[in-house]
Amino acid sequence: MLSPKGREEIQRLLEGGLVEDWAEAETTLRNVTRMLLTTRPDLLRLYFEPQAWREITSWPQKKAANAIIAALRTGVVDALGRPEIVNRDQARFYLLCFQDDLTERVDHWCRDHPEECPRRAARERRGLDHDHDADT
Incomplete structure (x- = not known):
């Protein structure tokens, strides 16, 4: 679902200390997503494969926002190697x-x-x- 650009941006956030703890990671992802959805949806679109973005944007706004944040969370877990x-x-x-x-x-x-x-x-x-x- 995430594009190489999306995975790269998650890696950048992680290198910047995003996951000092998981609660902080959740807050940071929500804030980043909220900011991008309201100010730069064009940039957020680049974080997703084109087909995934088309599907997400066809959904009602709340469902789409939840799908975006869930995909970004999964990207964090994947980037960290899905730790125990x-x-x-x-x-x-x-x-x-x-x-x-x-x-x-x-x-x-x-x-x-x-x-x-x-x-x-x-x-x-x-x-x-x-x-x-x-x-x-």
């Missing part, structure tokens, strides 16, 4: 890539770290963690 998950922020970042293989890795990590699992926190915020409530 070591903390909740990284697991959350992987989930937000919306890639099946990364989601499977998060699920595996969550089995070993249930208290840190980002999926658990989401269930509790929505009040859906019935099994947990029954155990306490």
Whole structure:
């Protein structure tokens, strides 16, 4: 989905210290994407293969923006060599890539770290963690 230019720009961000931690990476990507979408969509277009960009821009605005940020997140994970998950922020970042293989890795990590699992926190915020409530 990302073009060589997109991968190059992600590498530049990484070399500039984007991923000192995964939460910071998420914030930086969102800010960069928001800035490019509002001021330089012509430049952002170059980050994607032409067919992918045509598809993305045919979608409603919110769906398109979410696809763009997910693709950029995946580009970060790929550029870093898809490292093993070591903390909740990284697991959350992987989930937000919306890639099946990364989601499977998060699920595996969550089995070993249930208290840190980002999926658990989401269930509790929505009040859906019935099994947990029954155990306490």
